[in-house]
Amino acid sequence: MWLIIHKNLISLLLALTFSLLFFIQPVRADIKKGEAFYKQNCLSCHSLSRTTKVSLEEAKALKGMPLWFAGSKFKKGWLEKWLAAPKPILGVKWGTLTKGANDHPAVDASKIPDLVSYLMTLVDAEIKKGATEPLPESRGKRKSMLGKTRQLFEKHQGCYACHQYINRLDKTIGGFSGPSLVGADKRLNPDWVYAFLKSPRRYYPNGGCPIPGESAFNKFTDENRAALATYITNMGVK
Amino acid sequence: MMTKHLTLSNYIKLQLILSVACFCLVITFLPASAAQDNGDALYQYYCAQCHGEKGDGKGINATEDLPTQPKDFTSPKNLPVFTDEQIVNTIKQGGPKEQLSFIMPPWGDILSDEQIDVLKKLLRKICKCQYDPAAAAAAAAEAAKQKQ
Numbered sequence: 001m002w003l004i005i006h007k008n009l010i011s012l013l014l015a016l017t018f019s020l021l022f023f024i025q026p027v028r029a030d031i032k033k034g035e036a037f038y039k040q041n042c043l044s045c046h047s048l049s050r051t052t053k054v055s056l057e058e059a060k061a062l063k064g065m066p067l068w069f070a071g072s073k074f075k076k077g078w079l080e081k082w083l084a085a086p087k088p089i090l091g092v093k094w095g096t097l098t099k100g101a102n103d104h105p106a107v108d109a110s111k112i113p114d115l116v117s118y119l120m121t122l123v124d125a126e127i128k129k130g131a132t133e134p135l136p137e138s139r140g141k142r143k144s145m146l147g148k149t150r151q152l153f154e155k156h157q158g159c160y161a162c163h164q165y166i167n168r169l170d171k172t173i174g175g176f177s178g179p180s181l182v183g184a185d186k187r188l189n190p191d192w193v194y195a196f197l198k199s200p201r202r203y204y205p206n207g208g209c210p211i212p213g214e215s216a217f218n219k220f221t222d223e224n225r226a227a228l229a230t231y232i233t234n235m236g237v238k
Numbered sequence: 239m240m241t242k243h244l245t246l247s248n249y250i251k252l253q254l255i256l257s258v259a260c261f262c263l264v265i266t267f268l269p270a271s272a273a274q275d276n277g278d279a280l281y282q283y284y285c286a287q288c289h290g291e292k293g294d295g296k297g298i299n300a301t302e303d304l305p306t307q308p309k310d311f312t313s314p315k316n317l318p319v320f321t322d323e324q325i326v327n328t329i330k331q332g333g334p335k336e337q338l339s340f341i342m343p344p345w346g347d348i349l350s351d352e353q354i355d356v357l358k359k360l361l362r363k364i365c366k367c368q369y370d371p372a373a374a375a376a377a378a379a380e381a382a383k384q385k386q
Contacts, residue, residue, distance in 0.1 A: 055274040055275055056274075056275045056279045056280070056283050057274065057275075057279070059283070091298070092298065097282075097286055097287055097291065097297070097298055098298075099298050155340070156340060157340060157343075158304075158339070158340045158341040158343070160303070161288065161299050161304060161341050161343075162287065162299055173301070173303040174301070174303065175287070175288075175298065175299030175301060176287075176298045176299060176301075177287035177297075177298060177299055201347075201348075206283075206348075207347070207348035208283070208284070210284075210332075210343035210344060210345055210347075210348060211347075212332065212343075212344050212347075213344075213346070213347030214346075214347060215330055215331055215344060215346030215347055216331055216332050216344035216346065216347070217331040217332045217334045217335035217344060218332060218334050218340060218344070
């Protein structure tokens with residue numbers, strides 16, 4: 001009799017520890033599952049192949065931007081939050097010049113870890129790390145650096161003609177045809193922004209964003225690009 | 239191995255066939271994308287967000303925050319004062335090239351010279367105008383007066 005109770009107790013304890021272990025163990029994201037989910041739910045709008053320039057007819061037929069470099073472009077935490085509850089990024093309805101927000105499909109919370117760990121594997125291997133300078137620690141130095149890079153953004157190139165951003169007076173202003181840069185501090189990786197400013201057509205071959213290149217009158221230097229990447233990815237920081 | 243049986247003349251033939259095939263592939267695919275876009279398509283994709291779908295300067299980016307408003311191409315005041323060369327320079331290298339605002343971006347790394355020429359012709363069609371030296375001189379005199 002005693003033996004039976006004893007045996008039962010042991011197996012109960014064992015079962016308890018196992019189930020506890022199961023709960024405590026962090027949920028390991030499954031990249032393969034994330035990939036399958038992507039192919040089923042996202043690929044129809046977001047291509048995964050590096051595209052080349054297409055005719056504008058074809059460009060207009062696309063339903064979303066390419067994401068083959070998603071893991072380089074976006075911060076992981078932002079992807080997790082945004083995919084669960086997407087908020088407008090572009091100032092226009094996709095493929096039009098009509099002001100307005102795009103309804104983006106939201107992803108169920110249970111699918112996010114797999115999907116995001118898959119997205120983070122989509123990197124552009126050619127992107128150099130550490131091309132940009134981090135913001136200086138001291139408040140004075142930080143302010144002077146941001147002030148200088150703001151000049152580039154506002155006065156040298158007029159990026160805000162197409163992009164919403166936060167100005168010196170904390171006001172959100174700017175044009176609508178491009179993606180808003182408000183919140184870019186949480187959204188974008190500085191190394192990717194630098195790579196994009198260096199070779200914009202690698203990522204968006206039809207070139208809606210007229211980043212000055214070789215033929216521009218007001219050219220960029222690599223130093224300018226690094227400074228702008230720091231400025232954009234610290235949008236709103238003081 | 240296959241290569242052992244390949245005689246020299248066969249090898250040359252193979253090379254020829256391959257290069258012809260490559261050439262055909264290249265000519266069918268390469269120019270297709272660039273040549274297909276007409277002036278209207280180019281204008282609506284690259285310019286209308288600022289200069290407006292009709293060229294009247296009222297694009298969605300023409301916000302009050304801009305230090306200089308996009309030019310209204312339909313106005314008789316604007317394009318007649320620019321030579322064709324100035325228009326091409328402005329589109330290719332950006333406003334600062336012709337002492338205009340930096341808000342007018344450079345397109346020379348995106349659009350080919352032929353495409354820029356097509357756009358210039360389209361602008362001349364929108365304004366129904368050509369370069370007018372008298373108008374240019376009047377505009378220059380006006381600008382000089384305002385500077386004083």
